[in-house]
Amino acid sequence: MLKAISSYSMLTSHARVLVAVSGGKDSSALLWHLKEIAGWDRYQLTLIPAVTTPLYPDPHWKERLAFLESLCASLGMPLTVLNTDTEVAQYSITASAPYTDTALQTDIETAQTGLTGLLKTDSSCFICSQLRRKALFTEALRQGCDTIALGHHLDDILTTALMNMLRHGTREGMEPLRVYRDGALRLIRPLLFVPEETIIRFCRAMGWRTYTCICACGTQGIRQAYRSKLEKLTDGSIRQKLNLLRGLYSYNLID
Numbered sequence: 001m002l003k004a005i006s007s008y009s010m011l012t013s014h015a016r017v018l019v020a021v022s023g024g025k026d027s028s029a030l031l032w033h034l035k036e037i038a039g040w041d042r043y044q045l046t047l048i049p050a051v052t053t054p055l056y057p058d059p060h061w062k063e064r065l066a067f068l069e070s071l072c073a074s075l076g077m078p079l080t081v082l083n084t085d086t087e088v089a090q091y092s093i094t095a096s097a098p099y100t101d102t103a104l105q106t107d108i109e110t111a112q113t114g115l116t117g118l119l120k121t122d123s124s125c126f127i128c129s130q131l132r133r134k135a136l137f138t139e140a141l142r143q144g145c146d147t148i149a150l151g152h153h154l155d156d157i158l159t160t161a162l163m164n165m166l167r168h169g170t171r172e173g174m175e176p177l178r179v180y181r182d183g184a185l186r187l188i189r190p191l192l193f194v195p196e197e198t199i200i201r202f203c204r205a206m207g208w209r210t211y212t213c214i215c216a217c218g219t220q221g222i223r224q225a226y227r228s229k230l231e232k233l234t235d236g237s238i239r240q241k242l243n244l245l246r247g248l249y250s251y252n253l254i255d
Helices: 002-007 025-038 061-074 086-090 102-113 124-142 154-168 196-206 222-234 238-249
Strands: 016-020 046-052 080-082 147-149 177-180 185-188
Touching (some): 025 061, 025 196, 046 124, 080 124, 154 196
Parallel strands (some): 046 080
Protein backbone atom coordinates (compact mmCIF):
# COMPACT_ATOMS: atom_id res chain seq x y z
CA MET A 1 0.00 0.00 0.00
CA LEU A 2 2.79 2.41 0.87
CA LYS A 3 4.47 1.62 -2.46
CA ALA A 4 1.33 2.65 -4.33
CA ILE A 5 0.81 5.78 -2.23
CA SER A 6 4.42 6.84 -2.75
CA SER A 7 4.62 5.96 -6.46
CA TYR A 8 1.56 8.02 -7.36
CA SER A 9 1.73 10.73 -4.66
CA MET A 10 -1.77 9.71 -3.61
CA LEU A 11 -1.79 11.46 -0.24
CA THR A 12 -0.86 15.01 0.65
CA SER A 13 0.01 16.23 4.12
CA HIS A 14 -3.04 16.88 6.33
CA ALA A 15 -5.41 15.45 3.72
CA ARG A 16 -9.08 14.94 4.59
CA VAL A 17 -9.84 11.48 3.23
CA LEU A 18 -13.33 10.07 2.72
CA VAL A 19 -12.79 6.30 2.92
CA ALA A 20 -15.49 4.32 1.15
CA VAL A 21 -16.31 1.25 3.26
CA SER A 22 -18.87 -1.49 2.72
CA GLY A 23 -18.24 -4.08 5.41
CA GLY A 24 -16.29 -6.15 2.90
CA LYS A 25 -12.74 -7.35 3.42
CA ASP A 26 -11.11 -4.94 0.95
CA SER A 27 -12.43 -1.62 2.24
CA SER A 28 -12.15 -2.79 5.87
CA ALA A 29 -8.48 -3.65 5.36
CA LEU A 30 -7.93 -0.34 3.57
CA LEU A 31 -9.46 1.65 6.44
CA TRP A 32 -7.42 -0.22 9.06
CA HIS A 33 -4.14 0.38 7.23
CA LEU A 34 -4.89 4.03 6.49
CA LYS A 35 -5.54 4.48 10.20
CA GLU A 36 -2.11 2.93 10.88
CA ILE A 37 -0.36 5.67 8.88
CA ALA A 38 -2.79 8.54 9.55
CA GLY A 39 -0.70 9.95 12.41
CA TRP A 40 2.67 9.74 10.67
CA ASP A 41 4.40 13.11 10.42
CA ARG A 42 4.44 12.98 6.64
CA TYR A 43 0.65 12.49 6.44
CA GLN A 44 -1.36 13.68 9.48
CA LEU A 45 -4.56 12.47 7.84
CA THR A 46 -8.16 13.06 8.82
CA LEU A 47 -10.13 9.93 7.93
CA ILE A 48 -13.89 9.93 7.39
CA PRO A 49 -15.25 6.40 6.81
CA ALA A 50 -18.52 6.37 4.86
CA VAL A 51 -20.86 3.58 3.79
CA THR A 52 -23.71 3.83 1.28
CA THR A 53 -27.01 2.12 1.97
CA PRO A 54 -27.60 -0.90 -0.31
CA LEU A 55 -29.16 -0.39 -3.73
CA TYR A 56 -30.55 -3.94 -3.73
CA PRO A 57 -32.30 -6.07 -1.08
CA ASP A 58 -29.61 -7.04 1.41
CA PRO A 59 -30.73 -9.23 4.31
CA HIS A 60 -27.33 -8.72 5.95
CA TRP A 61 -27.40 -4.91 5.92
CA LYS A 62 -27.94 -4.61 9.66
CA GLU A 63 -25.07 -7.00 10.36
CA ARG A 64 -22.83 -5.15 7.90
CA LEU A 65 -23.68 -1.84 9.50
CA ALA A 66 -23.06 -3.23 13.01
CA PHE A 67 -19.65 -4.60 11.93
CA LEU A 68 -18.64 -1.26 10.41
CA GLU A 69 -19.79 0.72 13.42
CA SER A 70 -17.79 -1.61 15.67
CA LEU A 71 -14.70 -1.40 13.44
CA CYS A 72 -14.83 2.39 13.23
CA ALA A 73 -15.37 2.67 16.99
CA SER A 74 -12.31 0.50 17.61
CA LEU A 75 -10.31 2.86 15.40
CA GLY A 76 -11.68 5.95 17.13
CA MET A 77 -13.75 7.24 14.22
CA PRO A 78 -17.48 7.72 13.67
CA LEU A 79 -19.12 6.06 10.67
CA THR A 80 -21.02 8.19 8.14
CA VAL A 81 -24.02 6.46 6.54
CA LEU A 82 -25.04 7.81 3.13
CA ASN A 83 -28.61 7.32 1.94
CA THR A 84 -28.76 6.05 -1.65
CA ASP A 85 -32.39 5.05 -1.97
CA THR A 86 -34.09 5.35 -5.34
CA GLU A 87 -35.32 8.91 -4.89
CA VAL A 88 -31.90 10.22 -3.80
CA ALA A 89 -29.98 8.22 -6.40
CA GLN A 90 -32.12 9.40 -9.31
CA TYR A 91 -32.54 13.10 -8.60
CA SER A 92 -31.41 15.48 -11.34
CA ILE A 93 -27.87 16.77 -11.38
CA THR A 94 -29.30 20.28 -11.66
CA ALA A 95 -30.84 19.90 -8.20
CA SER A 96 -27.48 19.21 -6.56
CA ALA A 97 -24.53 21.47 -5.87
CA PRO A 98 -22.91 22.89 -9.04
CA TYR A 99 -19.87 21.03 -10.37
CA THR A 100 -17.42 23.05 -12.43
CA ASP A 101 -15.01 20.22 -13.23
CA THR A 102 -16.00 18.48 -16.48
CA ALA A 103 -14.58 15.07 -15.52
CA LEU A 104 -16.32 15.10 -12.14
CA GLN A 105 -19.63 16.20 -13.66
CA THR A 106 -19.37 13.45 -16.29
CA ASP A 107 -18.76 10.79 -13.67
CA ILE A 108 -21.67 11.99 -11.55
CA GLU A 109 -24.06 12.37 -14.49
CA THR A 110 -23.30 8.78 -15.51
CA ALA A 111 -24.98 7.77 -12.27
CA GLN A 112 -28.27 9.26 -13.47
CA THR A 113 -28.97 6.08 -15.47
CA GLY A 114 -31.14 5.00 -12.56
CA LEU A 115 -32.19 1.66 -11.14
CA THR A 116 -34.66 0.57 -13.85
CA GLY A 117 -33.73 -3.00 -14.74
CA LEU A 118 -30.61 -2.72 -12.60
CA LEU A 119 -30.54 -6.39 -11.62
CA LYS A 120 -31.17 -7.63 -15.18
CA THR A 121 -28.34 -6.12 -17.22
CA ASP A 122 -24.64 -6.78 -17.70
CA SER A 123 -24.06 -3.11 -16.86
CA SER A 124 -25.69 -3.36 -13.45
CA CYS A 125 -22.43 -3.51 -11.47
CA PHE A 126 -21.20 -0.41 -13.28
CA ILE A 127 -24.47 1.45 -12.71
CA CYS A 128 -24.54 0.46 -9.05
CA SER A 129 -20.95 1.60 -8.51
CA GLN A 130 -21.66 4.92 -10.23
CA LEU A 131 -24.70 5.57 -8.07
CA ARG A 132 -22.69 4.87 -4.93
CA ARG A 133 -19.79 6.95 -6.19
CA LYS A 134 -22.15 9.85 -6.80
CA ALA A 135 -23.14 9.75 -3.13
CA LEU A 136 -19.46 9.62 -2.11
CA PHE A 137 -18.52 12.59 -4.32
CA THR A 138 -21.37 14.65 -2.91
CA GLU A 139 -20.44 13.80 0.70
CA ALA A 140 -16.74 14.45 0.09
CA LEU A 141 -17.47 17.91 -1.24
CA ARG A 142 -19.92 18.58 1.62
CA GLN A 143 -17.31 17.63 4.24
CA GLY A 144 -14.47 19.53 2.59
CA CYS A 145 -12.50 16.38 1.75
CA ASP A 146 -9.72 16.55 -0.82
CA THR A 147 -9.40 12.76 -1.26
CA ILE A 148 -11.69 9.76 -1.73
CA ALA A 149 -10.08 6.35 -1.08
CA LEU A 150 -11.51 3.20 -2.66
CA GLY A 151 -10.63 -0.40 -1.77
CA HIS A 152 -10.04 -1.87 -5.23
CA HIS A 153 -7.14 -4.31 -5.17
CA LEU A 154 -4.86 -5.90 -7.78
CA ASP A 155 -7.38 -8.54 -8.87
CA ASP A 156 -10.18 -5.96 -9.20
CA ILE A 157 -8.03 -3.76 -11.40
CA LEU A 158 -6.86 -6.62 -13.62
CA THR A 159 -10.39 -7.99 -13.99
CA THR A 160 -11.63 -4.60 -15.17
CA ALA A 161 -8.72 -4.29 -17.60
CA LEU A 162 -9.41 -7.77 -19.00
CA MET A 163 -13.09 -6.97 -19.48
CA ASN A 164 -12.31 -3.74 -21.31
CA MET A 165 -9.71 -5.35 -23.58
CA LEU A 166 -11.79 -8.37 -24.57
CA ARG A 167 -15.18 -6.66 -24.75
CA HIS A 168 -14.28 -3.18 -25.98
CA GLY A 169 -10.73 -3.41 -27.35
CA THR A 170 -9.40 -0.75 -24.98
CA ARG A 171 -6.73 -0.70 -22.26
CA GLU A 172 -8.81 1.46 -19.97
CA GLY A 173 -9.03 0.39 -16.37
CA MET A 174 -9.23 1.58 -12.80
CA GLU A 175 -6.73 4.39 -12.44
CA PRO A 176 -4.60 4.42 -9.26
CA LEU A 177 -5.08 8.19 -9.05
CA ARG A 178 -7.59 10.48 -10.76
CA VAL A 179 -7.86 14.17 -10.05
CA TYR A 180 -10.89 16.42 -10.30
CA ARG A 181 -11.62 20.11 -9.88
CA ASP A 182 -8.11 21.11 -11.02
CA GLY A 183 -6.53 18.82 -8.44
CA ALA A 184 -8.67 19.92 -5.50
CA LEU A 185 -10.31 16.49 -5.27
CA ARG A 186 -8.58 13.20 -5.95
CA LEU A 187 -9.77 9.61 -6.12
CA ILE A 188 -7.16 7.04 -5.03
CA ARG A 189 -6.79 3.25 -4.96
CA PRO A 190 -4.01 2.52 -2.43
CA LEU A 191 -4.44 -1.29 -2.73
CA LEU A 192 -3.29 -1.20 -6.37
CA PHE A 193 -0.46 -3.69 -5.82
CA VAL A 194 -2.18 -5.84 -3.17
CA PRO A 195 -3.53 -9.25 -4.28
CA GLU A 196 -6.90 -10.38 -2.99
CA GLU A 197 -5.46 -13.40 -1.21
CA THR A 198 -3.25 -11.15 0.92
CA ILE A 199 -6.34 -9.26 2.06
CA ILE A 200 -8.15 -12.52 2.81
CA ARG A 201 -5.28 -13.69 5.01
CA PHE A 202 -5.13 -10.33 6.80
CA CYS A 203 -8.84 -10.29 7.61
CA ARG A 204 -8.68 -13.90 8.77
CA ALA A 205 -5.80 -13.01 11.09
CA MET A 206 -7.85 -10.09 12.46
CA GLY A 207 -10.77 -12.40 13.17
CA TRP A 208 -13.18 -10.26 11.16
CA ARG A 209 -16.42 -11.59 9.77
CA THR A 210 -16.63 -9.42 6.70
CA TYR A 211 -19.51 -9.21 4.24
CA THR A 212 -19.60 -9.52 0.47
CA CYS A 213 -21.94 -8.33 -2.26
CA ILE A 214 -24.85 -10.76 -2.55
CA CYS A 215 -26.37 -9.22 -5.67
CA ALA A 216 -26.66 -11.92 -8.36
CA CYS A 217 -25.05 -9.63 -10.92
CA GLY A 218 -21.97 -9.36 -8.74
CA THR A 219 -21.72 -13.00 -7.67
CA GLN A 220 -22.90 -14.68 -10.88
CA GLY A 221 -22.71 -11.95 -13.52
CA ILE A 222 -20.28 -10.94 -16.24
CA ARG A 223 -17.69 -9.56 -13.86
CA GLN A 224 -17.42 -12.85 -11.98
CA ALA A 225 -16.97 -14.65 -15.29
CA TYR A 226 -14.01 -12.41 -16.13
CA ARG A 227 -12.61 -12.86 -12.64
CA SER A 228 -12.49 -16.58 -13.37
CA LYS A 229 -10.82 -15.88 -16.73
CA LEU A 230 -8.12 -13.91 -14.92
CA GLU A 231 -7.38 -16.83 -12.60
CA LYS A 232 -7.10 -19.21 -15.55
CA LEU A 233 -4.91 -16.80 -17.50
CA THR A 234 -2.44 -16.33 -14.63
CA ASP A 235 -2.77 -19.78 -13.01
CA GLY A 236 -3.59 -17.85 -9.85
CA SER A 237 0.04 -16.67 -9.63
CA ILE A 238 0.58 -13.35 -7.87
CA ARG A 239 3.83 -12.89 -9.78
CA GLN A 240 2.06 -13.34 -13.10
CA LYS A 241 -0.65 -10.92 -12.04
CA LEU A 242 1.94 -8.29 -11.15
CA ASN A 243 3.66 -8.93 -14.48
CA LEU A 244 0.32 -8.51 -16.24
CA LEU A 245 -0.24 -5.22 -14.44
CA ARG A 246 3.26 -4.09 -15.45
CA GLY A 247 2.66 -5.07 -19.06
CA LEU A 248 -0.76 -3.43 -19.27
CA TYR A 249 0.07 -0.14 -17.66
CA SER A 250 3.87 0.02 -17.47
CA TYR A 251 3.63 0.40 -13.70
CA ASN A 252 6.90 0.48 -11.77
CA LEU A 253 6.10 -2.43 -9.47
CA ILE A 254 7.84 -3.45 -6.29
CA ASP A 255 9.74 -6.77 -6.57
